Amino acid sequence: xxxxxxxxxxxxxxxxxxxxxxxxxxxxxxxxxxxxxxxxxxxxxxxxxxxxxxxxxxxxxxxxxxxxxxxxxxxxxxxxxxxxxxxxxxxxxxxxxxxxxxxxxxxxxxxxxxxxxxxxxxxxxxxxxxxxxxxxxxxxxxxxxxxxxxxxxxxxxxxxxxxxxxxxxxxxxxxxxxxxxxxxxxxxxxxxxxxxxxxxxxxxxxxxxxxxxxxxxxxxxxxxxxxxxxxxxxxxxxxxxxxxxxxxxxxxxxxxxxxxxxxxxxxxxxxxx
Amino acid sequence: xxxxxxxxxxxxxxxxxxxxxxxxxxxxxxxxxxxxxxxxxxxxxxxxxxxxxxxxxxxxxxxxxxxxxxxxxxxxxxxxxxxxxxxxxxxxxxxxxxxxxxxxxxxxxxxxxxxxxxxxxxxxxxxxxxxxxxxxxxxxxxxxxxxxxxxxxxxxxxxxxxxxxxxxxxxxxxxxxxxxxxxxxxxxxxxxxxxxxxxxxxxxxxxxxxxxxxxxxxxxxxxxxxxxxxxxxxxxxxxxxxxxxxxxxxxx
Amino acid sequence: xxxxxxxxxxxxxxxxxxxxxxxxxxxxxxxxxxxxxxxxxxxxxxxxxxxxxxxxxxxxxxxxxxxxxxxxxxxxxxxxxxxxxxxxxxxxxxxxxxxxxxxxxxxxxxxxxxxxxxxxxxxxxxxxxxxxxxxxxxxxxxxxxxxxxxxxxxxxxxxxxxxxxxxxxxxxxxxxxxxxxxxxxxxxxxxxxxxxxxxxxxxxxxxxxxxxxxxxxxxxxxxxxxxxxxxxxxx
Numbered sequence: 001x002x003x004x005x006x007x008x009x010x011x012x013x014x015x016x017x018x019x020x021x022x023x024x025x026x027x028x029x030x031x032x033x034x035x036x037x038x039x040x041x042x043x044x045x046x047x048x049x050x051x052x053x054x055x056x057x058x059x060x061x062x063x064x065x066x067x068x069x070x071x072x073x074x075x076x077x078x079x080x081x082x083x084x085x086x087x088x089x090x091x092x093x094x095x096x097x098x099x100x101x102x103x104x105x106x107x108x109x110x111x112x113x114x115x116x117x118x119x120x121x122x123x124x125x126x127x128x129x130x131x132x133x134x135x136x137x138x139x140x141x142x143x144x145x146x147x148x149x150x151x152x153x154x155x156x157x158x159x160x161x162x163x164x165x166x167x168x169x170x171x172x173x174x175x176x177x178x179x180x181x182x183x184x185x186x187x188x189x190x191x192x193x194x195x196x197x198x199x200x201x202x203x204x205x206x207x208x209x210x211x212x213x214x215x216x217x218x219x220x221x222x223x224x225x226x227x228x229x230x231x232x233x234x235x236x237x238x239x240x241x242x243x244x245x246x247x248x249x250x251x252x253x254x255x256x257x258x259x260x261x262x263x264x265x266x267x268x269x270x271x272x273x
Numbered sequence: 274x275x276x277x278x279x280x281x282x283x284x285x286x287x288x289x290x291x292x293x294x295x296x297x298x299x300x301x302x303x304x305x306x307x308x309x310x311x312x313x314x315x316x317x318x319x320x321x322x323x324x325x326x327x328x329x330x331x332x333x334x335x336x337x338x339x340x341x342x343x344x345x346x347x348x349x350x351x352x353x354x355x356x357x358x359x360x361x362x363x364x365x366x367x368x369x370x371x372x373x374x375x376x377x378x379x380x381x382x383x384x385x386x387x388x389x390x391x392x393x394x395x396x397x398x399x400x401x402x403x404x405x406x407x408x409x410x411x412x413x414x415x416x417x418x419x420x421x422x423x424x425x426x427x428x429x430x431x432x433x434x435x436x437x438x439x440x441x442x443x444x445x446x447x448x449x450x451x452x453x454x455x456x457x458x459x460x461x462x463x464x465x466x467x468x469x470x471x472x473x474x475x476x477x478x479x480x481x482x483x484x485x486x487x488x489x490x491x492x493x494x495x496x497x498x499x500x501x502x503x504x505x506x507x508x509x510x511x512x513x514x515x516x517x518x519x520x521x522x523x524x525x
Numbered sequence: 526x527x528x529x530x531x532x533x534x535x536x537x538x539x540x541x542x543x544x545x546x547x548x549x550x551x552x553x554x555x556x557x558x559x560x561x562x563x564x565x566x567x568x569x570x571x572x573x574x575x576x577x578x579x580x581x582x583x584x585x586x587x588x589x590x591x592x593x594x595x596x597x598x599x600x601x602x603x604x605x606x607x608x609x610x611x612x613x614x615x616x617x618x619x620x621x622x623x624x625x626x627x628x629x630x631x632x633x634x635x636x637x638x639x640x641x642x643x644x645x646x647x648x649x650x651x652x653x654x655x656x657x658x659x660x661x662x663x664x665x666x667x668x669x670x671x672x673x674x675x676x677x678x679x680x681x682x683x684x685x686x687x688x689x690x691x692x693x694x695x696x697x698x699x700x701x702x703x704x705x706x707x708x709x710x711x712x713x714x715x716x717x718x719x720x721x722x723x724x725x726x727x728x729x730x731x732x733x734x735x736x737x738x739x740x741x742x743x744x745x746x747x748x749x750x751x752x753x754x755x756x757x758x759x760x
Contacts, residue, residue: 028704057707073612178721181724182721204724372657376654376658378676379759
């Protein structure tokens with residue numbers, strides 16, 4: 001018993017030492033995966049950290065989990081892409097204010113052979129209906145992420161209830177974007193993904209974008225500082241500095257300047273003050 | 274081995290077990306059963322304060338069990354054991370037992386002795402003298418488990434002596450050793466006995482019993498068939514069983 | 526198949542390039558998992574030893590429980606630790622979530638049952654051999670336990686290795702409580718998961734090969750220690 005007591009004591013000591021050292025100069029961003037996986041933060045954060053001595057730590061998880069983590073006060077800033085959930089988050093008092101940050105769009109990728117013959121379609125709902133009718137495989141995130149929520153709303157608008165075919169042609173991976181792409185490509189299924197993840201994805205094989213250009217495939221990212229009234233532990237000032245920088249002219253042009261393979265991945269659209 | 278009479282660890286440093294206060298041993302109506310089957314029964318035994326007692330008898334007679342009962346390693350089903358007023362369990366701390374197959378720690382020879390000295394709260398400086406006494410001083414740093422059979426048993430004996438026992442039990446301690454090893458063990462045991470340690474040994478070696486024992490307890494079928502002075506036992510055994518045993522005839 | 530060939534080349538290139546980021550990730554992996562193994566041994570070995578030498582009512586149930594906990598899913602451990610260390614959890618005030626300390630805690634909890642259960646088996650076997658001699662020497666429990674632990678030290682190294690192997694290879698717990706934050710909590714396994722999700726399978730596999738090599742190195746070191754112990758008949 002003595003051992004476990006001293007163990008607890010040493011853990012606590014370690015913890016205190018660690019938390020003191022971390023001080024006020026670091027914040028945690030609960031982020032969606034697309035921004036992290038595409039390398040956006042690797043590009044942005046050094047620019048921001050050159051100007052301030054705030055250390056920005058990014059935890060990249062699905063939008064659903066990012067919001068939950070932020071509700072548990074385990075983040076200082078939330079950066080996700082599911083507007084309705086983001087507004088609920090602010091409404092419930094967890095965030096101070098939501099600001100549009102940037103956008104890109106979703107695309108539907110599929111194998112070269114295109115078994116549902118949706119290639120070139122610009123109508124997302126029609127493409128979904130065709131996929132369902134053809135019985136071609138479709139791999140869904142199935143994880144309540146921003147992408148998954150968007151996909152579900154498109155299914156609803158196309159008049160198909162894919163959940164009835166779950167496990168048959170409709171395959172819910174319950175994983176992140178990258179894992180779902182890997183799985184979908186492995187089984188020859190169509191996948192809906194954000195363009196940023198797709199462009200920077202390394203395992204494309206014979207896949208290409210089959211459906212794009214529908215206004216309904218618009219993908220808006222928002223940024224929300226976590227509310228200190230709900231979470232007294234948040235680093236308010238540092239979080240505000242980071243958010244302000246992202247939506248400043250400087251931050252916005254940095255976002256616009258980020259490219260992978262000569263393609264711009266995110267398009268800044270924060271409101272000008 | 275010539276300095277056996279004057280061992281360094283006896284004088285001054287530790288009080289000698291001059292008057293063994295665990296003796297006399299009084300055993301009354303001792304019985305042991307496993308699942309209703311009696312392996313020892315009606316054992317009555319009185320042992321005086323000095324000397325060496327040999328427990329003999331054919332295989333399965335219950336010799337080792339009797340030894341373990343006396344030492345307190347197992348509890349009897351019936352009867353009582355009285356070591357100068359103490360129970361076997363209480364007396365155990367002042368006794369030592371050397372097993373037929375020595376159980377040596379996975380350490381050096383010296384560390385095996387040191388372990389017991391520390392456990393018993395005795396001066397660790399005694400280690401060298403003890404090793405010297407059993408002729409293992411040269412091997413102090415060697416791994417104990419690489420010793421030969423005879424060396425291993427001498428180490429086990431040194432470890433038993435390190436506890437400074439009032440009573441020393443030997444359970445067929447020389448059963449699988451060569452004659453030279455047997456003699457060196459016997460020399461150490463005889464010396465301990467001479468210094469007042471009460472020795473009780475189980476042995477099949479009639480020659481050894483003749484050389485060491487002052488009296489012999491002869492067990493047969495879980496009972497004491499005969500208990501007499503060694504001289505009498507070997508010259509004129511009183512029971513047919515003992516006679517047959519000494520003649521090398523099978524006794525069941 | 527292409528990826529596998531690529532992975533070998535890439536792994537070699539990564540190592541030869543002396544990439545600082547890679548070194549940081551490897552160092553953190555080792556620091557977290559070795560510390561967790563050490564702490565798990567600190568609690569697991571005495572528990573295993575106690576279970577090996579004592580008999581009490583309910584011991585059988587406890588043994589079954591201990592053995593079952595060896596199969597504890599890392600994700601479950603990660604979640605449990607997350608719920609405690611989350612700022613909204615009971616230990617949130619410590620500010621430990623998303624730190625290497627949190628990862629150490631999670632891995633310690635994950636492998637302590639493995640250390641306890643395996644060491645219990647090793648020590649119980651040794652105790653079978655020593656028990657009668659120890660009772661004859663009237664050793665108390667503390668003396669018995671310490672003697673068993675010391676004499677089984679080389680066998681227990683293997684037990685420690687089993688724990689370390691599980692810790693260094695798991696991703697479920699550390700990714701939840703560590704968050705896979707670059708330059709802070711990114712370890713080999715979370716980096717592999719990340720590269721896989723980016724579709725960079727060759728890099729993921731290359732990192733996996735490195736992890737395997739490190740595990741191989743640690744095992745070889747322990748094995749050579751055991752070999753020399755065996756020559757001394759200490760095993």
